[in-house]
Amino acid sequence: MVTRFLPALSASAKLICRFITMAPFRELPATTASAASAMTAETDKSAFPKVSTFHPDTARVSTRTVTADDRASVETLLKAEGAMVLSIEPIENRLARSLKIKNRRRKVDAGLVCIELGGLLRAGLTVSEALDSLAHRDDHPNVDVYRRLYDGLLSxxxxxxxxxxxxxxxxxILVAAIQANERSGRIPDALDEYAKYAQAQEALRKKVVSAAVYPATVIGFGLLVVLFLLAYVIPRFAMVYDGTAMQMSGPTRILLAVGHFIHEQGWGLLVGIVLLGVIVADQFARRNAAQRLLNAIGGVWPFKKLGERFQQARICASLAMLTRGGYDFPEAMRLASPLAISASTRVQLDAARERILEGVLVSHALMQTDFSDGFAVRILQAGERVGDLAGSFDMLAQTYRRELETMLERTMRLVEPILLMTVASLIGAIVVLMYLPIFDLAGAI
Incomplete structure (x- = not known):
């Protein structure tokens, strides 16, 4: 069958080759060639849709679109018009840049931005000069953020x-701190304050996460072992017991029945578990469900005390930064209130804020709402006497942070062996229940 079509294929190939080498394709007409060259010359030019310029005559900054061969041509063209070029953004980078911004939006470290920007400001650059310099670091992960900030300043x-x-x-809280220090010209101080605050909070968060990694690993591995025993090992043991007349205890029968059910309905159970996981993840992504879960966990010993110390450390650090930046205390409390994890803590802060607005001292208001204990009240009273509430809250934040680290270490020392013993006991109980009929048979013999 194949050899029958070979002559036709060969003839078709010859015709295609002859068609390709025809004269009209070897030499273009003059009109076509000129049109093609004009099209090529036109496509060689790039459109720069976002060219920011400053006009000395009108003292205004404007943004316009310019079509030219390259950046140098854009600058030459605009200088001939008497305008000063501030920034140029080519069109080919806009799509990639927008995609990068979406991908990096969750990865940008605000503390790192504050460190870099604050360092340039302390070196003597203005805010616009510092952002312009950072916006030209094309290989920097935060370059898109710097460019957007610089564009905002230009507008x-x-x-x-x-x-x-x-x-x-x-x-x-960072935006509020910057806003409070813009009038006084203390933007570098606000950036440094937030950078220190962010570093302290990140270190605290890493300690909490690292403390939770080991228990989560133990629980996850233990559940996998239990599922393997129930889905694979127990059904095969049940096949051995099915053909015998061995007397089995009630727990063993229940265990074998569970193993049979998992083995027969495995795919259905897997689909159900996946759907349940998707539903739980969707609910947890919503703030209300996540908040209820955190409140439930926070009410269990020893996590309740850990949650209180974690919230107090964050809130006191933010209050110290905001009051040092020039905010009055009620406004600082309003800005720091969203940092509270539990709803009860937010209620305490709101109640304390209302009392402070009524004229009650800060130390007394926080004590009346049970947000602070006797130790914190005395520290705050000392700060009120010397007029340094920011320093008092900073000291409280450091104290609560150290207490939290100590409590985490002690809690993990207690929880880790309990988890290990629980998982080991569960796996051991399953194995013993599997072998219990054999032990009974050996005892009867």
Missing amino acids: GLPLSEAMKQVEGIFPG
Whole structure:
């Protein structure tokens, strides 16, 4: 059958080769060639849709679209018009840049941005010069954020408002601290304060996460072993017992029945577990469900005390930063209230804020709402006497942080062996129940 079509295929190939080498394809007409060259010359030019310029005559900054061969041509063209070029953004980078911004939005470290920007400001650069310098670091992971901040400044926004335009990166307390220090010119101090605050909070978060990794690993591995025993090992033991007249205890019968059920309905159970996991993940992604779970965990000893110390350390550190930045205490409490994990803590802060607005001292208001204990009240009273509440809250934050680290270490020393013994006992109980009929038979013999 194949040899029958070979002559036809050979003839078709010859015709295709002859068609390709025809004269019209070897030499283009003059009109076509000129049109092609004009099209090529046109496509060689790039459109720069975001060219920011400053016009000395009108003292205004404007953004326009310019089509030219390269950046140098854009600058030459605009200088001939009497304009000063501030920044140029080529069109080919906009899509990639927007995708990078979406991918990096969750990965941007606001503390690192504060460290880099604050360092340049302390070196003598203005805010716009510092952001312009950082925006030209093409290989930097935060370059898109710097460019968006710089564009915000060029449009006439202050730094705090430009930070608000970059959604999902800069927290509210940082924006508030910058806004409070813009009038006094202490932006570098605000950036340094937040950088220290972010580093301390990140170190605290890493300690909490690392402390939870080992228990989660033990529980996960133990559940996998239990599922393997129930789904694979026990059904095969049940096949051995099915053909015998051995007397089995009630727990062993239940265990074998569970093993049979898992073995026969394995795929259905797997689909159900996956669906349940998706539902739980979806509910946990919503703040209300996650908040209820955290509240439930926070009410269990010893996690309740850990949660209280963690919240107090975060809130006191933020209050210290905001009051040092120039905010009055009620406004600082309003900005720091969203940092509370539990709803009860937010209620305490709101109640304390209302009392402070009524004229009650900060130390007394926090004590009346049970947010602070006797130790914290005395520290705050000392700060009120010398007029340094920010220093008092900073000291409380450090104290609570050290207490939390100590409590984490002690809790893990207690929880880890309990978890190991629980998982080992569960696996051992399953194995003993599997072999119990054999032990009974050996005892009868």
